[in-house]
Amino acid sequence: MSAEISVDLEALAVAVKAEARAAGFDLCGITTSEPFVPEGEALERWVAAGHHGDMSYMARNAPRSPRPCVVEPLARAVVVVGLYYGDAAPLSGGETQSGTSPRGGPELTRLEGDGASGLRQDAAGCSRPRGRISRYAQGEDYHDVMAPGLERVAALLRANGAQVARYYVDTGPTMDRAAARRAGLGWYGKNTLIITRGGFGSWVFFGEILTDLPLPTDPPARGDCGRCSLCLDACPTGAIIAPYTLDARRCISYLTIEHRGAIPLEMRPLIGDRIFGCDICQAVCPHNAKTMARTHPEFAPRPGVAARPELIELLNIGKDEFRRRFRGSPVTRTKRRGLRRNVAVALGNLADPVAVPALIRALNDEDEPLVRSHAAWALGRIGTEVSRTALRARLDTEKNPEVRGELAQALGAISL
Numbered sequence: 001m002s003a004e005i006s007v008d009l010e011a012l013a014v015a016v017k018a019e020a021r022a023a024g025f026d027l028c029g030i031t032t033s034e035p036f037v038p039e040g041e042a043l044e045r046w047v048a049a050g051h052h053g054d055m056s057y058m059a060r061n062a063p064r065s066p067r068p069c070v071v072e073p074l075a076r077a078v079v080v081v082g083l084y085y086g087d088a089a090p091l092s093g094g095e096t097q098s099g100t101s102p103r104g105g106p107e108l109t110r111l112e113g114d115g116a117s118g119l120r121q122d123a124a125g126c127s128r129p130r131g132r133i134s135r136y137a138q139g140e141d142y143h144d145v146m147a148p149g150l151e152r153v154a155a156l157l158r159a160n161g162a163q164v165a166r167y168y169v170d171t172g173p174t175m176d177r178a179a180a181r182r183a184g185l186g187w188y189g190k191n192t193l194i195i196t197r198g199g200f201g202s203w204v205f206f207g208e209i210l211t212d213l214p215l216p217t218d219p220p221a222r223g224d225c226g227r228c229s230l231c232l233d234a235c236p237t238g239a240i241i242a243p244y245t246l247d248a249r250r251c252i253s254y255l256t257i258e259h260r261g262a263i264p265l266e267m268r269p270l271i272g273d274r275i276f277g278c279d280i281c282q283a284v285c286p287h288n289a290k291t292m293a294r295t296h297p298e299f300a301p302r303p304g305v306a307a308r309p310e311l312i313e314l315l316n317i318g319k320d321e322f323r324r325r326f327r328g329s330p331v332t333r334t335k336r337r338g339l340r341r342n343v344a345v346a347l348g349n350l351a352d353p354v355a356v357p358a359l360i361r362a363l364n365d366e367d368e369p370l371v372r373s374h375a376a377w378a379l380g381r382i383g384t385e386v387s388r389t390a391l392r393a394r395l396d397t398e399k400n401p402e403v404r405g406e407l408a409q410a411l412g413a414i415s416l
Contacts, residue, residue, distance in 0.1 A: 007160050013215045019156045020081050023149035026200060026295065027082030029183030029218040033068040033075040033210065036178040040066025043175070046245070053249040055258055061173035068210055071173050074164045076214040079153065080176075080183040082196060083146055085136055086203025087294040091283055091307070129355055130308040131346045134253065134277025135203070137330040138307050139299035142205045143169045144328060150207050157211050164212040169205075176206040180221075187223035190243040191231035191281035195223065201288035231281035236270045240281065252278035256342045257334050262373060262402065265409075268345050275311070275342040276331050305329055311350075312358045315343045315375075316365070340371045348378030356382060360390045372398075373406040380410025388414050 013030055020028035043062050052058040068075045136142065146169045154165035168174050177194045180186055186196035186204070193202040225243070232240045239251035248254040252274050255263050263271070282288055294300060301307050304325045317325070322336045331339065344362060347355040355378070362368075362375035376394070379387040388411065395407040 007213070009213065009215055012157075012160050012213070015160075016079055016153060016156060016215065019153050020079075020149070023152045024083070024296070025081040025146075025149055026084045027080075027185045027196060027198075027204065029080050029180070029185045030215050031078050031080065031179060031183040031217050031220075033072075033078055035068075036066040036175050036182070039175055039178040051245075051247045051249065053254055053258070054260060055248065055254075065173040065175050066178070068174065068179075072164060072166050072210040074212040075166075075210040076212050077210075077217065078179050078183065079157075079209040079211065079215070080179045080185055081146075081150065081153070081207050081209075082180065082185050082200070082204045083142065083149075083207075084200045084204055084292065084295055085139075085142065085299040086201060086288070086291045087135075088291055089293075091135060091279055129273075129311045129347055129350045129352050131273050131275035131311045131314070131343060133275060133305065133307055133309065133331070134279050135282075135307070136205070136299075137276055138301040138305055139329075140302070141328055141330050141332075142299075143171065145296070145298045146205060146207050150209060154209050154211075157209065157213060160213070162211045162213045165209055166211075167207060167209040169207040174208050174210075176208065179208050180206045182220045184218035184221045187221045188244055189231070189285065189287070190225045190229065191240055191285065192244055192246045193282065195285070195287045196221075197223075199290070199292035201291045202282050202285060203288065203291060228286060230284040230286070234280050234284045236272070236280065237267060252280075257338075260338065262370065263341065263345060265377070268374075268377060269349060271342075271345055272349055273311075273346045275309075275314070275339065275346050276334060302329065305331065311343050311347055312355055315340055315347065315355075315358045316361050337368050337370050340368070341374045344371065344374035344378045348374075348381035351382050353382055353384050353386075356384060356386050356390075359387075363390060363394050369400045369403050372400070373403045376403065376406040376410045380413040383414045 017028045043066060046052065047059045047062050064070045068078055150167040150169065154167050157165040170176060180194045181188060186194040189195045189202060194204065195202050196204050232243065237250045237252060239247055241247045252271055255267055255271065256274060256276055317336065319336060326332050334342065340362065344359065347359060359375045359379050362371050363379065365371050376391060379391055391407055391411050395404065398404050398407060
């Protein structure tokens with residue numbers, strides 16, 4: 001901050017929080033730009049263990065992200081905002097606990113007329129397999145929703161003498177959750193997410209503004225999960241390998257969004273009908289049992305996206321239709337081939353023969369070996385004679401060695 005600038009920092013901190021609320025944010029706190037020491041050490045261990053998977057940017061930024069003053073040398077304070085994207089209504093499909101998961105914990109079944117298989121019938125009585133999209137991705141892209149509000153708060157800081165007011169929405173080398181906790185917005189849950197109070201639970205997006213103004217700070221949030229281990233027990237892939245530690249390589253959200261290659265064979269049956277992200281560890285959290293009604297219509301399910309989209313029409317979605325339907329949606333993160341890969345896995349898990357013609361078409365998509373390989377797996381899971389014939393025919397012409405391997409395994413699965 002320039003020596004000539006004189007501003008009442010206490011009053012400005014109050015004004016910043018008021019401006020954040022006026023800009024639509026539900027939470028706002030302020031912390032220093034000091035390093036996030038324990039979180040930085042944990043990040044270093046996490047990356048060294050390979051738990052970041054293919055997310056090389058996390059390894060690349062690990063030395064910087066716990067140190068705001070490395071990201072922005074003039075930073076003296078960090079303003080942290082939170083935006084609620086939840087709803088008082090249960091998740092579509094009524095996820096609840098019953099039965100036993102592959103790990104011996106509670107299995108998530110689907111109610112509200114969807115049936116445990118994820119199938120729904122149309123007026124003619126035909127089944128229409130449906131998938132599941134994570135709650136955060138059913139509406140508008142949160143990056144686009146939050147950026148104007150952050151710019152508005154940053155503008156207030158600049159108008160009061162800030163030479164630096166640099167903001168991020170999960171887009172830079174910053175530790176969102178570490179900043180949120182230290183700014184008093186919430187505390188770490190065992191599922192690694194920040195749990196907030198005030199009826200928002202963990203259904204919150206975070207953004208930060210780094211500024212050179214030494215604003216007064218808020219006390220860190222305090223809280224814990226006690227003996228509760230519902231999130232660890234409910235995760236079907238065992239991704240939460242210990243309290244507060246997630247192995248991304250086993251996480252359904254990572255596998256269906258960030259991972260670009262083939263989904264490991266052992267993971268595919270555990271993904272179920274999820275085609276983009278996963279809400280299980282949040283759905284079972286007691287702190288999310290009673291959350292507020294939706295306060296931001298931008299995050300309401302969009303037409304053509306929604307919470308439970310029909311899968312068959314998505315499996316072979318064209319490039320133009322993909323761009324049209326998902327423009328401005330987080331779903332574009334996984335790209336068209338990734339979404340189609342995920343849809344093939346979901347169809348294989350639902351095992352409805354009605355999907356066989358669409359899967360055969362995907363099996364013969366000459367442009368996308370990733371889609372072909374997962375369509376082969378799905379046809380092997382469904383296991384009809386038509387599936388077997390299509391797999392054999394494709395094996396006769398397939399040149400890609402990875403796809404050929406999938407075809408052979410799929411045929412072997414039908415023969416068992």
